[in-house]
Structure formats: C-alpha cells, structure tokens
Amino acid sequence: MSRHSGRVYRLAYGITRNQADAEEIVQDVFLTLVRKGAGFEGHAALTSWMYRVTTNVALNKRRGKRRELEVSLEEHLPTYSEDGHRAGDRSYVLADWSSTPEQAHLSAEARKILENAIDGLPDHYRAVLILRDVEELSNEEVAAILDDSLGSVKSRLHRARMVVREQLTRHLGTRS
Secondary structure, eight states: TTHHHHHHHHHHHHHHHHHHHHHHHHHHHHHHHHOOOOOOOOOOOOHHHHHHHHHHHHHHHHHHHHHHTTOSSSSGGBBBBSSSSSSHHHHHHTOSSOOOOHHHHHHHHHHHHHHHHHSSOOOOHHHHIIIIIIIIOOOOHHHHHOOOHHHHHHHHHHHHHHHHHHHHHHHHOOOO
C-alpha cells in the first residue's frame, strides 16, 4: 500500500477532482484489492489491475455526484471555416506559447485554467486524459483499464487534449 497509494491517489484525484473523494477512493481500492486479491490471476501486471480498480471506483463515485461543472465538449473545441482554416479570433491562431517575462505570474493562472478545463471534461474523457498524460500509460493500457476500444481511447484523448488546449489558448493567447 505504501508503494502504490500515491499513484492511486493521483489517479483518483485526477478523475474526481476532489481531495476527500480521492482519499476515500484510496481506502476503497486497497480494501477491494485485499478482498479480491485471491482472484488475481496474474494475466496482467498488478499495477494494471490497480489502475482498473481505481478508475472504476472513481468513475462510480463521480456518477453518484453529477456536477454542474460538466458541459458539452462542443462549445469548447475550436471551430473551422469551410476552407479548413481555424475560425474565430485571429489571436487564437497566432497565440505564442513561448516563455515570457510574466511566466511566473501566468503559471499560477495557467494551472488554474488547466484545472478548470480538466474539471469540465466529462468523466470518461477526464479518465483517459489522466491515465494517458499524467500516469503516462500507453493507449493500449488505457483501453484495457477502461475496457474500451483502442480507437475510442485515441478519439477521447484527442478531443480532451483539444478542449484543454482551446481553454488555455482562449485565456492565455496573446491579443493583438
């Protein structure tokens, strides 16, 4: 438990976005692993099984607490004109993401915007993003943990990243 509790907490928090829920999930996960440990057949790595249990417990907890923060992804994705170019404010297209003198000040603001963008993702998009980009699992591992197809994982990951990038660009993009 001491070796893996940090990893379980990080994943649980990434999905629930709530410290108390994440702490409760850590306890639930390790209780589940102890209770069902005899049934572990060793076909996959222990960490894969742990990720799967954690993800399922966290998603179930989220289902029980539907939050008003979740919105449709469509309004947060970039839009494109008929010729395929990005529509909307030109400063979004030309946004400069390189370092600036205000970087120290902006990093706290950027972190808050990033957290809000992740908070607003629907559960399964958030789970894919956390498993892939925070826990650094492969697409195949994420698909196995979520019991979903590889194509679905890739699609959700792409859309989740697009939403997060769009939110950061809208808030931090250089205005001309």
